[in-house]
Amino acid sequence: MKLCFFGSSLVSSYWNGAATYYRGLLKEIARLGYDITFYEPDAFERQAHRDIADPPWARVRVYPATSDGWQSALDKAARSADLLVKASGVGVFDAELEAAVIDVPSKALRLYWDVDAPATLDAIAARPDHHLRRAIPRYDLVLTYGGGDPVVTAYRGVGARDCVPIYNALDPQTHFPVTPVDKLGCDLGLLANRLPDREARIEQFFLDVAARMPERQFVLGGSGWESKGTPSNVRKVGHVGTGDHNAFFASGLATLNVNRDSMARYGFSPPTRVFEAAGGGACLITxxxxxxxxxxxxxxxxxxxxxxxxxxxHLAALALDRARAIAERARKRILAHHTYRHRALQFSHLIEGISTKTEAAE
Structure with a gap:
């Protein structure tokens, strides 16, 4: 089955928190026999900050971030696809693509895959004329990477035929325990890009904590923090590519996860960092x-x-032996129940069910 996927980027995690979700999930979907082509725009300097080469399990097609660019890419995809997927947050021409995917002539099933469902649903609720109110009922299926029943109910409320969360997970071949690195050593690390709907929470849960604990060391990784004033015991290390994630998680006594505002409100929205940190052997505070x-x-x-x-x-009471025990228990739980292999099988069963219904209807 040919799957054509329009997303932000498969090859670059630069200003692209969904990268490891795409990689882990699509790699496992490919192992189930799907033929995958990933379409991504040449935007936001992501191609200049690639952190992986084109993978062997998917073709990567980079199109110009122009009107002609996305239309040409979609026309090519529509001619060959059995499954045509538009992910949220491509970053350029999102609204145009979301409308065009369901209008373009094609034999394909059309899926909308929301990698930031709480924020998308908040935007839809705030605008009676939001374009997705017209588009969502025409997609064969809506998938999300989180949100649980609140997100499912909300999507059905705007006309989705069905909505199923396929949660973030762990790729054990990408995130695993490694030897700590001195330059990343700290009591608490946080890996998060600077985003408007998360910054206040990071101030509360990380920067304010650092200010109150001057005797402890903190490391802040992610893009956008260069101009942010921080306590002197916070070390900013900038963008951390996926190749350095394991060292980041291994080098601190603990790693912090801070959800974005909307994800915290909806719940059931574990970001990739939860699974990646656990896979990397980190003691996680969330x-x-x-x-x-x-x-x-x-x-x-x-x-x-x-x-x-x-x-x-938590940080004041956390000894090294307890941190290691928590980390080991978390890693065992994630490996047993929350890998991308588990998620790919869920996806494949969903598609088989939709395909069977479609064939029966014909």
Whole structure:
């Protein structure tokens, strides 16, 4: 089955938090026999910041970030695809692509794959004339990488035929324990790009904690923080490519996860960092969100904090032997239940079900 996928980028994680989700999931989907072509725009300097070569399990087609560029790419995809996927957050011509994917002549099933469903649904709710209100009912299926029942209910409320979360997960071949690196050593590390709907939470759960604990060392990785004022015990290391993720997770006593505002509100939206950090052998501290216990057991496999004060309390009480024990339990849980192999099988079963219904209807 030929799957043509329009997303932000497969080959670059630069300003592209969905990269490891795409890579882990599509690699495993390809192993199930799908023929994958990934279409991505030449935008936001991502091609200049590639962190992987074109993978052997997917063809990568980079198109110009222009009106002619995306239209030509879609025309080519539509002619060959059995499955035509438009992911949210491509970054350029999103609205145009989301409308065109369901109008372009093709034999393909059309899927909308939302990698930021809480934010998308908030935008739809705020605008009665939002273009997705017209588009979503025409897609054969909506997939999301999080959100649980609240997201499913909301998407069905705007006319989705069906909506199924396919959660982030771990690619064990990409994220695994390694030897710590001195330059990344710290008591608490955070790997997150600077985004408007997360910055205030990062101030509360990370920067304020650093200011209150001057005797501890903190490392902040991710793009956009260069101009941000931070306490003197916070070391900013800039963009961290996927090849350096394992060293980042291995080098701190603990790693912090901070959800974006909308994801925290909806719950059931574990970002990639949760699974990547666990896979890399990190002791994870996360801000509180509904559904965390569906993935990791609080207190045993993850430490949960409802405020910056609670982050500080966890960090103050965390000895190295306990941190290692929490990390090991988390890694075992993720490997047993939350790898991209598990998610790919879920995806394949969904597509088989839709294809069977379509054939029966014909």
């Amino acid at each position: 801000d509180a969100w509904v559904g965390i216990d569906s993935f990791l057991e609080p207190g045993q496999e993850v430490l949960v904090a409802a405020s910056g004060d609670e982050v500080a309390e």
